[in-house]
Amino acid sequence: MAKGRVEIDRERCKGCEVCIGACPVSILALSSSVNGKGYAYAEAVLPEKCTGCANCALVCPDGCIEVWRD
Amino acid sequence: MEKVYSKPRLLTDAVMHYCPGCSHGTIHKIVAEVIAELGIESSTIGVSPVGCSVFAYKYIDIDWIQAAHGRACAVASAVKRLEPEKMVFTYQGDGDLSAIGTGETIHACNRGENIAVIYVNNAIYGMTGGQMAPTTLVGMKTSTSPGGREVNIHGYPFKVADMVAQLEGVCYVTRQSVHTPASVRKAKKAIRLAFENALAGKGLSFVEVVSSCNSGWKMSPVGANEWMEQNMFPFYKLGDIKV
Numbered sequence: 277m278a279k280g281r282v283e284i285d286r287e288r289c290k291g292c293e294v295c296i297g298a299c300p301v302s303i304l305a306l307s308s309s310v311n312g313k314g315y316a317y318a319e320a321v322l323p324e325k326c327t328g329c330a331n332c333a334l335v336c337p338d339g340c341i342e343v344w345r346d
Numbered sequence: 347m348e349k350v351y352s353k354p355r356l357l358t359d360a361v362m363h364y365c366p367g368c369s370h371g372t373i374h375k376i377v378a379e380v381i382a383e384l385g386i387e388s389s390t391i392g393v394s395p396v397g398c399s400v401f402a403y404k405y406i407d408i409d410w411i412q413a414a415h416g417r418a419c420a421v422a423s424a425v426k427r428l429e430p431e432k433m434v435f436t437y438q439g440d441g442d443l444s445a446i447g448t449g450e451t452i453h454a455c456n457r458g459e460n461i462a463v464i465y466v467n468n469a470i471y472g473m474t475g476g477q478m479a480p481t482t483l484v485g486m487k488t489s490t491s492p493g494g495r496e497v498n499i500h501g502y503p504f505k506v507a508d509m510v511a512q513l514e515g516v517c518y519v520t521r522q523s524v525h526t527p528a529s530v531r532k533a534k535k536a537i538r539l540a541f542e543n544a545l546a547g548k549g550l551s552f553v554e555v556v557s558s559c560n561s562g563w564k565m566s567p568v569g570a571n572e573w574m575e576q577n578m579f580p581f582y583k584l585g586d587i588k589v
Contacts, residue, residue: 280347280350290365290366290367292367292567293367293567293568294367294567294568298526315366329527330351330527333352334531335372335525335526335527336371336372337362337367337368337370337371337372337375338362338371339357339371339375341351342351342352342353343350343351344350
């Protein structure tokens with residue numbers, strides 16, 4: 277059972293990948309599909325490991341990420 | 347589950363025009379958070395520059411004035427004197443503050459205007475196509491220094507924060523970054539202190555944020571952050587310069 281959860285606004289995301297390196301448990305990756313602007317977007321590929329630390333959201337330049345925690 | 351992080355309330359829904367991974371977005375977010383936390387959104391006036399962050403007024407939902415190139419500190423001085431109860435800050439890049447606006451910046455600092463200055467230094471002219479700026483590192487390649495900056499032709503990179511720290515009107519000078527979660531938290535504390543100083547009438551606070559310009563530097567966003575750590579930080583050392 278995950279302690280945290282991230283929700284990424286895929287249409288707002290520009291696929292810069294800064295969040296991916298900021299995640300201490302490496303749950304984020306770039307999607308294989310693209311959004312309306314043509315960017316591959318960040319998504320949680322291992323959501324069950326999320327701790328809800330919000331590091332990804334802190335470094336996201338576009339404010340795309342919302343974080344929940346138990 | 348409890349929501350622990352979302353887009354700051356004062357950040358508008360407009361999608362920022364910045365390139366993917368640009369530090370401006372992160373700095374905008376922490377400025378918006380600090381203004382909301384201090385509860386001063388209805389009494390804050392920002393002065394935006396010429397440069398990539400010229401459109402800051404579209405992204406943070408407070409009152410703004412957009413100044414002529416380099417003149418943000420002069421405009422902010424006037425606004426603060428006319429509206430002394432307001433919290434007034436400038437948001438400027440290195441092409442604006444350390445080049446065409448050097449005079450306005452130094453004299454606002456020396457007069458000890460009760461404003462906060464947020465200075466985003468990415469060592470390049472980002473908006474106009476990656477030309478060399480006064481802050482460009484020695485040896486750094488730009489579109490106008492394709493062989494790298496040479497001291498005997500272009501002089502040395504300009505450390506504005508260290509220089510204004512010498513002026514008596516300046517109460518707080520710090521150099522921060524926003525490329526990691528820890529650095530974002532520290533930069534936010536610095537901006538909060540700068541805004542509190544401006545509200546308390548302690549003089550001018552100067553917060554430099556060493557930033558990346560991945561498109562101007564011709565790198566990936568993550569690669570630009572790594573390059574910044576390896577090359578910018580040894581010259582533009584992070585930390586408080588004057589407290």
